[in-house]
Amino acid sequence: QVQVVESGGGLVEPGGSVRLSCTVSKSISSIYQMSWFRQAPGLERELVAAIFRGGTTHYAGSVEGRFTISRDITKNTVALQMNSVAPDDTAVYYCNAHEVDHDYWGQGIQVTVSS
Numbered sequence: 001q002v003q004v005v006e007s008g009g010g011l012v013e014p015g016g017s018v019r020l021s022c023t024v025s026k027s028i029s030s031i032y033q034m035s036w037f038r039q040a041p042g043l044e045r046e047l048v049a050a051i052f053r054g055g056t057t058h059y060a061g062s063v064e065g066r067f068t069i070s071r072d073i074t075k076n077t078v079a080l081q082m083n084s085v086a087p088d089d090t091a092v093y094y095c096n097a098h099e100v101d102h103d104y105w106g107q108g109i110q111v112t113v114s115s
Helices: none
Strands: 004-008 010-012 018-024 033-039 046-052 057-059 067-072 077-082 091-099 102-105 109-113
Touching (some): 004 091, 046 077
Antiparallel strands (some): 004 018, 033 046, 033 091, 091 102
């Protein structure tokens, strides 16, 4: 069983920055895709950013240019640097480890953008 644990988050002011971190209990170099999703109240969970095994990244249009996904293979961690945040970025953020036959999810972490 793969464990996925998020950290970071909290309350941040509009225009500010926050960094989320995800720690995985196995080598992320072998995982096909690591992603960050988010879910706002009343809305479906949506993909925010992904990093593939080869290092390629993908971003949702709403966050491109503001958010950056990165990984540290030596520490088995994946980070999401969120800059220029806005109230619409308020959500529970989830880390996901996607393998061919299974998805592993973290428990989620709250990010609230408010003054």
